[in-house]
Amino acid sequence: MGEAPACVANDLQNGSPNLKSKDGETSTIIGDKVYVIGRADDASTLLLAVKIYNKFTGKWVIPTVLGTRPEICKGHSAVLLNEDRIMIIKKGSTPDDCIWFLEVNNKFVKEQTQNLGTDEVVAWSKGVRGDTEKLLVISGPSGVGKGTLISMLMEEFPSMFAFSVSHTSRSPRGMEKDGVHYHFTERSVMEKGIKDGKFLEFSEVHGNLYGTSIEAVEAVADTGKRCILDIDVKGARKVRDSSFEAIFIFLCPPSMKELEQRLRARGTETEEQILKRLRNAEAEIEQGKSSGIYDHVLYNDNLEECYKNLKKVLGLNGSATANHKTTPKGIDLPPHHSVSKVDNKILIKSETLELGETSKNLIILDVSKLKGGAPGRTRGLNVYAIYSFSNGLNGI
Ligand SMILES: Nc1ncnc2c1ncn2[C@@H]1O[C@H](COP(=O)(O)OP(=O)(O)OP(=O)(O)O)[C@@H](O)[C@H]1O
Numbered sequence: 193m194g195e196a197p198a199c200v201a202n203d204l205q206n207g208s209p210n211l212k213s214k215d216g217e218t219s220t221i222i223g224d225k226v227y228v229i230g231r232a233d234d235a236s237t238l239l240l241a242v243k244i245y246n247k248f249t250g251k252w253v254i255p256t257v258l259g260t261r262p263e264i265c266k267g268h269s270a271v272l273l274n275e276d277r278i279m280i281i282k283k284g285s286t287p288d289d290c291i292w293f294l295e296v297n298n299k300f301v302k303e304q305t306q307n308l309g310t311d312e313v314v315a316w317s318k319g320v321r322g323d324t325e326k327l328l329v330i331s332g333p334s335g336v337g338k339g340t341l342i343s344m345l346m347e348e349f350p351s352m353f354a355f356s357v358s359h360t361s362r363s364p365r366g367m368e369k370d371g372v373h374y375h376f377t378e379r380s381v382m383e384k385g386i387k388d389g390k391f392l393e394f395s396e397v398h399g400n401l402y403g404t405s406i407e408a409v410e411a412v413a414d415t416g417k418r419c420i421l422d423i424d425v426k427g428a429r430k431v432r433d434s435s436f437e438a439i440f441i442f443l444c445p446p447s448m449k450e451l452e453q454r455l456r457a458r459g460t461e462t463e464e465q466i467l468k469r470l471r472n473a474e475a476e477i478e479q480g481k482s483s484g485i486y487d488h489v490l491y492n493d494n495l496e497e498c499y500k501n502l503k504k505v506l507g508l509n510g511s512a513t514a515n516h517k518t519t520p521k522g523i524d525l526p527p528h529h530s531v532s533k534v535d536n537k538i539l540i541k542s543e544t545l546e547l548g549e550t551s552k553n554l555i556i557l558d559v560s561k562l563k564g565g566a567p568g569r570t571r572g573l574n575v576y577a578i579y580s581f582s583n584g585l586n587g588i
Pocket residue numbers: 332333334335336337338339340341454455457458492493494495496498
Protein backbone atom coordinates (compact mmCIF):
# COMPACT_ATOMS: atom_id res chain seq x y z
CA MET A 193 0.00 0.00 0.00
CA GLY A 194 2.99 2.34 -0.36
CA GLU A 195 2.33 3.96 -3.75
CA ALA A 196 -0.03 6.77 -4.58
CA PRO A 197 -2.96 5.69 -6.75
CA ALA A 198 -1.95 5.94 -10.42
CA CYS A 199 -4.96 8.12 -11.03
CA VAL A 200 -3.74 10.94 -8.82
CA ALA A 201 -1.15 12.38 -11.20
CA ASN A 202 -3.47 12.22 -14.23
CA ASP A 203 -6.30 13.66 -12.29
CA LEU A 204 -4.35 16.62 -11.07
CA GLN A 205 -3.50 17.39 -14.66
CA ASN A 206 -7.01 17.24 -16.03
CA GLY A 207 -8.59 18.78 -12.95
CA SER A 208 -11.40 16.22 -12.79
CA PRO A 209 -12.54 15.35 -9.26
CA ASN A 210 -13.93 11.95 -10.24
CA LEU A 211 -11.65 9.27 -11.55
CA LYS A 212 -12.10 6.33 -13.85
CA SER A 213 -12.56 2.85 -12.48
CA LYS A 214 -9.37 0.75 -12.39
CA ASP A 215 -9.59 -2.99 -11.64
CA GLY A 216 -13.05 -2.54 -10.15
CA GLU A 217 -11.87 0.38 -8.01
CA THR A 218 -12.95 4.00 -8.11
CA SER A 219 -10.98 6.94 -6.81
CA THR A 220 -12.64 10.19 -5.84
CA ILE A 221 -10.69 13.26 -4.83
CA ILE A 222 -11.98 15.51 -2.08
CA GLY A 223 -9.50 18.21 -1.09
CA ASP A 224 -6.18 16.59 -0.22
CA LYS A 225 -7.66 13.13 -0.03
CA VAL A 226 -8.34 10.39 -2.56
CA TYR A 227 -11.10 7.98 -1.52
CA VAL A 228 -10.43 4.63 -3.16
CA ILE A 229 -13.41 2.25 -3.07
CA GLY A 230 -13.18 -1.36 -4.18
CA ARG A 231 -12.32 -4.85 -3.04
CA ALA A 232 -10.38 -5.18 0.20
CA ASP A 233 -6.63 -5.74 -0.34
CA ASP A 234 -6.71 -9.10 1.45
CA ALA A 235 -9.85 -10.28 -0.40
CA SER A 236 -11.10 -11.65 2.92
CA THR A 237 -14.46 -9.94 2.70
CA LEU A 238 -17.26 -9.71 0.18
CA LEU A 239 -17.98 -6.13 1.18
CA LEU A 240 -16.71 -2.98 -0.53
CA ALA A 241 -13.67 -1.54 1.23
CA VAL A 242 -12.50 2.06 1.52
CA LYS A 243 -8.96 3.37 1.79
CA ILE A 244 -7.83 6.97 1.75
CA TYR A 245 -4.67 8.37 0.19
CA ASN A 246 -3.61 11.68 1.69
CA LYS A 247 -1.83 13.65 -1.03
CA PHE A 248 -0.45 16.08 1.51
CA THR A 249 1.26 13.50 3.75
CA GLY A 250 1.75 10.91 1.00
CA LYS A 251 0.26 8.25 3.32
CA TRP A 252 -2.56 5.73 3.05
CA VAL A 253 -5.11 5.48 5.86
CA ILE A 254 -7.67 2.75 6.47
CA PRO A 255 -10.65 4.62 7.95
CA THR A 256 -13.09 3.45 10.60
CA VAL A 257 -16.12 2.43 8.54
CA LEU A 258 -19.60 2.90 10.05
CA GLY A 259 -22.99 1.65 8.86
CA THR A 260 -23.81 -1.46 6.85
CA ARG A 261 -21.30 -1.83 4.02
CA PRO A 262 -22.41 -2.65 0.46
CA GLU A 263 -21.49 -6.00 -1.00
CA ILE A 264 -18.98 -6.13 -3.83
CA CYS A 265 -20.50 -6.30 -7.31
CA LYS A 266 -19.62 -6.44 -10.98
CA GLY A 267 -18.14 -2.95 -10.82
CA HIS A 268 -19.40 0.40 -9.70
CA SER A 269 -19.24 4.10 -10.50
CA ALA A 270 -18.49 6.81 -7.98
CA VAL A 271 -19.91 10.30 -8.24
CA LEU A 272 -18.93 13.11 -5.89
CA LEU A 273 -21.85 15.05 -4.41
CA ASN A 274 -21.37 18.23 -2.36
CA GLU A 275 -17.77 17.56 -1.25
CA ASP A 276 -18.91 15.38 1.66
CA ARG A 277 -20.75 12.51 0.04
CA ILE A 278 -19.80 10.00 -2.66
CA MET A 279 -22.63 8.28 -4.50
CA ILE A 280 -21.91 4.70 -5.53
CA ILE A 281 -23.87 3.16 -8.39
CA LYS A 282 -23.40 -0.61 -8.49
CA LYS A 283 -23.54 -2.58 -11.71
CA GLY A 284 -25.61 -5.74 -12.01
CA SER A 285 -27.24 -5.32 -8.59
CA THR A 286 -30.81 -5.76 -7.49
CA PRO A 287 -33.10 -2.67 -7.56
CA ASP A 288 -32.96 -2.26 -3.79
CA ASP A 289 -29.17 -2.54 -3.62
CA CYS A 290 -27.81 -0.45 -6.50
CA ILE A 291 -27.38 3.02 -4.98
CA TRP A 292 -25.21 3.68 -1.93
CA PHE A 293 -23.71 6.76 -0.35
CA LEU A 294 -20.38 7.11 1.44
CA GLU A 295 -20.44 10.06 3.81
CA VAL A 296 -16.99 11.44 4.39
CA ASN A 297 -17.64 14.67 6.24
CA ASN A 298 -21.27 15.05 7.32
CA LYS A 299 -22.36 15.96 10.85
CA PHE A 300 -22.53 12.32 11.96
CA VAL A 301 -19.05 11.53 10.59
CA LYS A 302 -17.58 14.61 12.27
CA GLU A 303 -19.21 13.68 15.61
CA GLN A 304 -18.05 10.08 15.40
CA THR A 305 -14.51 11.17 14.45
CA GLN A 306 -14.46 13.16 17.67
CA ASN A 307 -16.11 10.42 19.79
CA LEU A 308 -13.91 7.63 18.48
CA GLY A 309 -10.72 9.71 18.61
CA THR A 310 -9.56 8.37 15.23
CA ASP A 311 -8.19 10.31 12.27
CA GLU A 312 -10.54 9.12 9.57
CA VAL A 313 -14.15 7.97 9.77
CA VAL A 314 -16.49 7.29 6.85
CA ALA A 315 -20.10 6.07 6.98
CA TRP A 316 -22.19 4.11 4.49
CA SER A 317 -25.90 4.54 3.90
CA LYS A 318 -28.10 2.86 1.36
CA GLY A 319 -30.04 5.04 -1.10
CA VAL A 320 -33.82 4.81 -0.90
CA ARG A 321 -36.11 6.00 -3.64
CA GLY A 322 -38.73 8.52 -2.59
CA ASP A 323 -39.43 9.61 0.93
CA THR A 324 -39.96 7.81 4.19
CA GLU A 325 -41.43 9.23 7.37
CA LYS A 326 -39.54 11.00 10.12
CA LEU A 327 -38.44 9.02 13.18
CA LEU A 328 -40.65 9.16 16.24
CA VAL A 329 -38.76 9.67 19.50
CA ILE A 330 -40.72 9.10 22.73
CA SER A 331 -39.28 9.84 26.16
CA GLY A 332 -40.61 10.14 29.66
CA PRO A 333 -39.91 8.85 33.18
CA SER A 334 -40.02 5.14 33.90
CA GLY A 335 -43.61 3.97 34.39
CA VAL A 336 -45.27 6.91 32.62
CA GLY A 337 -46.68 4.63 29.91
CA LYS A 338 -44.30 4.95 26.94
CA GLY A 339 -44.27 1.23 26.19
CA THR A 340 -48.05 0.98 26.61
CA LEU A 341 -48.74 3.82 24.15
CA ILE A 342 -46.15 2.55 21.65
CA SER A 343 -47.79 -0.91 21.73
CA MET A 344 -51.19 0.69 21.09
CA LEU A 345 -49.81 2.59 18.07
CA MET A 346 -48.15 -0.49 16.60
CA GLU A 347 -51.27 -2.56 17.15
CA GLU A 348 -53.56 -0.06 15.45
CA PHE A 349 -51.12 0.79 12.64
CA PRO A 350 -49.07 -2.36 12.10
CA SER A 351 -48.04 -1.44 8.57
CA MET A 352 -46.99 2.03 9.55
CA PHE A 353 -44.84 1.83 12.68
CA ALA A 354 -42.02 -0.40 13.82
CA PHE A 355 -39.97 -0.30 16.96
CA SER A 356 -36.21 0.19 16.99
CA VAL A 357 -34.97 -2.61 19.24
CA SER A 358 -32.40 -1.10 21.61
CA HIS A 359 -29.48 -2.82 23.30
CA THR A 360 -29.34 -2.83 27.07
CA SER A 361 -27.07 -4.24 29.75
CA ARG A 362 -30.03 -4.76 32.12
CA SER A 363 -31.55 -8.21 32.68
CA PRO A 364 -34.82 -9.14 30.96
CA ARG A 365 -38.11 -8.78 32.84
CA GLY A 366 -40.40 -11.81 33.08
CA MET A 367 -42.19 -11.48 29.72
CA GLU A 368 -39.43 -9.73 27.78
CA LYS A 369 -37.87 -11.52 24.83
CA ASP A 370 -34.34 -11.03 23.54
CA GLY A 371 -34.36 -9.39 20.10
CA VAL A 372 -37.99 -8.26 20.50
CA HIS A 373 -38.09 -5.92 23.48
CA TYR A 374 -34.34 -5.40 23.70
CA HIS A 375 -31.10 -6.98 22.62
CA PHE A 376 -29.99 -8.01 26.10
CA THR A 377 -26.24 -7.69 25.95
CA GLU A 378 -23.24 -7.85 28.27
CA ARG A 379 -22.08 -4.36 29.22
CA SER A 380 -18.54 -5.07 27.92
CA VAL A 381 -19.94 -6.14 24.53
CA MET A 382 -22.02 -2.96 24.33
CA GLU A 383 -19.04 -0.86 25.33
CA LYS A 384 -16.99 -2.45 22.53
CA GLY A 385 -19.84 -1.72 20.04
CA ILE A 386 -19.94 1.91 21.22
CA LYS A 387 -16.15 2.19 20.80
CA ASP A 388 -16.46 0.80 17.27
CA GLY A 389 -19.07 3.44 16.38
CA LYS A 390 -21.97 0.99 16.03
CA PHE A 391 -24.41 3.12 18.06
CA LEU A 392 -26.43 6.11 16.97
CA GLU A 393 -26.83 7.07 20.63
CA PHE A 394 -26.34 5.51 24.06
CA SER A 395 -26.93 6.49 27.64
CA GLU A 396 -26.50 5.30 31.21
CA VAL A 397 -30.05 5.09 32.62
CA HIS A 398 -30.98 3.91 36.16
CA GLY A 399 -27.57 2.22 36.46
CA ASN A 400 -27.70 0.31 33.16
CA LEU A 401 -26.37 1.01 29.69
CA TYR A 402 -28.91 1.49 26.88
CA GLY A 403 -28.30 2.31 23.24
CA THR A 404 -29.79 2.48 19.75
CA SER A 405 -27.61 0.72 17.20
CA ILE A 406 -27.33 2.07 13.67
CA GLU A 407 -28.34 -1.40 12.49
CA ALA A 408 -31.61 -1.29 14.48
CA VAL A 409 -32.64 1.95 12.77
CA GLU A 410 -31.54 0.70 9.34
CA ALA A 411 -33.57 -2.49 9.81
CA VAL A 412 -36.75 -0.46 10.33
CA ALA A 413 -35.90 1.94 7.46
CA ASP A 414 -35.73 -1.07 5.13
CA THR A 415 -39.33 -2.01 5.92
CA GLY A 416 -40.49 1.48 4.91
CA LYS A 417 -42.18 1.88 8.29
CA ARG A 418 -41.84 4.76 10.66
CA CYS A 419 -39.22 4.02 13.29
CA ILE A 420 -40.12 4.53 16.95
CA LEU A 421 -37.36 5.12 19.51
CA ASP A 422 -38.23 4.79 23.23
CA ILE A 423 -35.19 6.53 24.72
CA ASP A 424 -34.23 8.79 27.62
CA VAL A 425 -33.65 12.55 27.44
CA LYS A 426 -29.85 12.29 26.99
CA GLY A 427 -30.35 9.90 24.07
CA ALA A 428 -33.03 12.13 22.57
CA ARG A 429 -30.66 15.09 22.68
CA LYS A 430 -28.09 13.08 20.67
CA VAL A 431 -30.72 12.21 18.06
CA ARG A 432 -31.82 15.87 17.96
CA ASP A 433 -28.20 16.82 17.22
CA SER A 434 -27.83 14.17 14.51
CA SER A 435 -28.76 14.29 10.83
CA PHE A 436 -32.01 12.42 11.52
CA GLU A 437 -35.32 14.14 11.08
CA ALA A 438 -37.63 13.19 13.93
CA ILE A 439 -40.69 14.19 15.91
CA PHE A 440 -39.85 14.34 19.62
CA ILE A 441 -42.58 13.64 22.19
CA PHE A 442 -42.21 13.78 25.96
CA LEU A 443 -44.72 12.01 28.20
CA CYS A 444 -45.48 13.34 31.69
CA PRO A 445 -47.35 11.56 34.48
CA PRO A 446 -50.30 13.36 36.11
CA SER A 447 -48.38 13.31 39.41
CA MET A 448 -45.39 11.66 41.09
CA LYS A 449 -47.82 9.72 43.30
CA GLU A 450 -49.55 8.21 40.26
CA LEU A 451 -46.18 7.42 38.67
CA GLU A 452 -45.15 5.52 41.80
CA GLN A 453 -48.43 3.60 41.82
CA ARG A 454 -47.97 2.57 38.16
CA LEU A 455 -44.40 1.41 38.75
CA ARG A 456 -45.42 -0.59 41.83
CA ALA A 457 -48.49 -2.05 40.11
CA ARG A 458 -46.36 -3.14 37.14
CA GLY A 459 -44.37 -5.24 39.58
CA THR A 460 -41.31 -5.63 37.40
CA GLU A 461 -38.73 -3.85 39.56
CA THR A 462 -37.35 -4.45 43.04
CA GLU A 463 -38.06 -1.88 45.75
CA GLU A 464 -34.54 -0.50 45.35
CA GLN A 465 -34.95 -0.14 41.57
CA ILE A 466 -38.35 1.54 41.99
CA LEU A 467 -36.88 4.11 44.35
CA LYS A 468 -33.99 4.78 41.99
CA ARG A 469 -36.36 5.25 39.02
CA LEU A 470 -38.56 7.60 41.05
CA ARG A 471 -35.53 9.64 42.15
CA ASN A 472 -34.47 10.03 38.51
CA ALA A 473 -38.02 10.83 37.35
CA GLU A 474 -38.19 14.36 38.78
CA ALA A 475 -35.00 15.49 37.01
CA GLU A 476 -36.12 13.79 33.81
CA ILE A 477 -39.51 15.53 33.82
CA GLU A 478 -37.80 18.86 34.45
CA GLN A 479 -35.38 18.28 31.54
CA GLY A 480 -38.13 17.01 29.27
CA LYS A 481 -40.20 20.12 29.78
CA SER A 482 -37.41 22.70 29.66
CA SER A 483 -34.68 21.32 27.39
CA GLY A 484 -36.23 22.49 24.12
CA ILE A 485 -35.64 19.03 22.64
CA TYR A 486 -39.29 18.02 22.47
CA ASP A 487 -41.86 19.18 19.95
CA HIS A 488 -44.79 18.04 22.12
CA VAL A 489 -45.28 17.36 25.84
CA LEU A 490 -48.27 15.07 26.49
CA TYR A 491 -49.80 14.17 29.86
CA ASN A 492 -50.66 10.52 30.29
CA ASP A 493 -53.46 10.74 32.83
CA ASN A 494 -56.32 8.97 31.10
CA LEU A 495 -54.76 6.41 28.76
CA GLU A 496 -57.38 6.66 25.99
CA GLU A 497 -57.24 10.48 26.03
CA CYS A 498 -53.46 10.47 25.86
CA TYR A 499 -53.51 7.98 22.97
CA LYS A 500 -55.94 10.23 21.11
CA ASN A 501 -53.63 13.21 21.65
CA LEU A 502 -50.63 11.20 20.50
CA LYS A 503 -52.41 10.27 17.27
CA LYS A 504 -53.43 13.88 16.80
CA VAL A 505 -49.85 15.21 16.97
CA LEU A 506 -48.81 12.47 14.55
CA GLY A 507 -51.51 13.55 12.11
CA LEU A 508 -53.38 10.23 12.35
CA ASN A 509 -57.12 10.48 11.96
CA GLY A 510 -57.88 7.23 13.71
CA SER A 511 -58.36 5.08 10.66
CA ALA A 512 -56.16 2.00 10.52
CA THR A 513 -55.03 2.80 6.99
CA ALA A 514 -54.21 6.46 7.58
CA ASN A 515 -51.04 7.73 5.95
CA HIS A 516 -49.90 4.25 5.11
CA LYS A 517 -46.58 4.32 3.31
CA THR A 518 -45.40 1.43 1.24
CA THR A 519 -41.93 -0.09 1.34
CA PRO A 520 -39.51 2.14 -0.55
CA LYS A 521 -39.10 1.08 -4.17
CA GLY A 522 -35.78 0.18 -5.71
CA ILE A 523 -34.35 1.34 -9.02
CA ASP A 524 -34.17 -1.06 -11.91
CA LEU A 525 -30.79 -0.22 -13.45
CA PRO A 526 -29.39 -2.02 -16.50
CA PRO A 527 -26.49 -4.32 -15.51
CA HIS A 528 -24.00 -2.44 -17.74
CA HIS A 529 -24.11 1.30 -17.95
CA SER A 530 -22.07 4.47 -17.83
CA VAL A 531 -22.63 7.29 -15.38
CA SER A 532 -22.17 11.04 -15.57
CA LYS A 533 -23.34 14.02 -13.54
CA VAL A 534 -24.94 17.24 -14.70
CA ASP A 535 -25.83 19.64 -11.89
CA ASN A 536 -28.11 17.70 -9.54
CA LYS A 537 -28.90 14.99 -12.09
CA ILE A 538 -27.09 11.70 -12.47
CA LEU A 539 -27.32 10.36 -16.03
CA ILE A 540 -27.16 6.58 -16.37
CA LYS A 541 -26.74 5.46 -19.97
CA SER A 542 -26.92 1.96 -21.39
CA GLU A 543 -27.39 0.15 -24.67
CA THR A 544 -29.43 -2.97 -25.25
CA LEU A 545 -29.71 -5.13 -28.34
CA GLU A 546 -33.25 -6.38 -28.97
CA LEU A 547 -34.41 -8.14 -32.15
CA GLY A 548 -31.33 -6.87 -34.02
CA GLU A 549 -31.98 -3.27 -33.02
CA THR A 550 -29.85 -1.33 -30.61
CA SER A 551 -31.75 0.82 -28.23
CA LYS A 552 -30.12 3.42 -26.05
CA ASN A 553 -31.56 4.01 -22.61
CA LEU A 554 -31.16 6.94 -20.32
CA ILE A 555 -32.22 7.02 -16.69
CA ILE A 556 -31.99 10.31 -14.85
CA LEU A 557 -31.67 10.29 -11.08
CA ASP A 558 -32.46 13.55 -9.36
CA VAL A 559 -30.32 13.98 -6.25
CA SER A 560 -31.40 17.53 -5.41
CA LYS A 561 -33.73 16.50 -2.60
CA LEU A 562 -31.64 13.96 -0.70
CA LYS A 563 -32.48 13.67 2.98
CA GLY A 564 -31.16 11.73 5.92
CA GLY A 565 -27.95 9.83 5.25
CA ALA A 566 -25.68 7.88 7.54
CA PRO A 567 -26.56 6.63 10.05
CA GLY A 568 -29.68 5.13 8.50
CA ARG A 569 -30.70 5.54 4.90
CA THR A 570 -30.34 8.30 2.33
CA ARG A 571 -33.86 9.14 1.24
CA GLY A 572 -35.38 11.34 -1.41
CA LEU A 573 -33.69 9.73 -4.42
CA ASN A 574 -35.92 10.48 -7.37
CA VAL A 575 -36.03 8.65 -10.71
CA TYR A 576 -36.62 11.75 -12.76
CA ALA A 577 -37.16 10.25 -16.21
CA ILE A 578 -36.46 7.16 -18.25
CA TYR A 579 -35.87 7.56 -21.96
CA SER A 580 -35.44 4.91 -24.58
CA PHE A 581 -34.16 5.70 -28.09
CA SER A 582 -34.11 3.12 -30.84
CA ASN A 583 -31.29 2.88 -33.40
CA GLY A 584 -30.63 6.03 -35.39
CA LEU A 585 -31.45 8.58 -32.74
CA ASN A 586 -28.32 10.28 -31.48
CA GLY A 587 -29.76 12.23 -28.63
CA ILE A 588 -27.73 10.56 -25.94
N1 LIG B 1 -52.81 6.25 31.66
C1 LIG B 1 -52.54 5.21 32.43
N2 LIG B 1 -53.28 4.99 33.53
C2 LIG B 1 -53.02 3.96 34.35
N3 LIG B 1 -52.03 3.05 34.14
C3 LIG B 1 -51.26 3.23 33.06
C4 LIG B 1 -51.47 4.31 32.15
N4 LIG B 1 -50.54 4.22 31.18
C5 LIG B 1 -49.79 3.14 31.44
N5 LIG B 1 -50.22 2.54 32.59
C6 LIG B 1 -49.64 1.36 33.25
O1 LIG B 1 -48.44 1.82 33.89
C7 LIG B 1 -47.44 0.82 33.88
C8 LIG B 1 -46.18 1.40 33.24
O2 LIG B 1 -46.40 1.57 31.87
P1 LIG B 1 -45.26 1.30 30.81
O3 LIG B 1 -44.60 0.00 31.13
O4 LIG B 1 -45.86 1.47 29.49
O5 LIG B 1 -44.27 2.50 31.18
P2 LIG B 1 -42.91 2.94 30.49
O6 LIG B 1 -42.92 4.39 30.42
O7 LIG B 1 -42.71 2.20 29.22
O8 LIG B 1 -41.85 2.47 31.57
P3 LIG B 1 -40.31 2.07 31.40
O9 LIG B 1 -39.59 3.28 30.94
O10 LIG B 1 -39.91 1.66 32.77
O11 LIG B 1 -40.23 0.94 30.43
C9 LIG B 1 -48.02 -0.35 33.11
O12 LIG B 1 -48.45 -1.32 34.02
C10 LIG B 1 -49.18 0.25 32.33
O13 LIG B 1 -50.21 -0.70 32.12
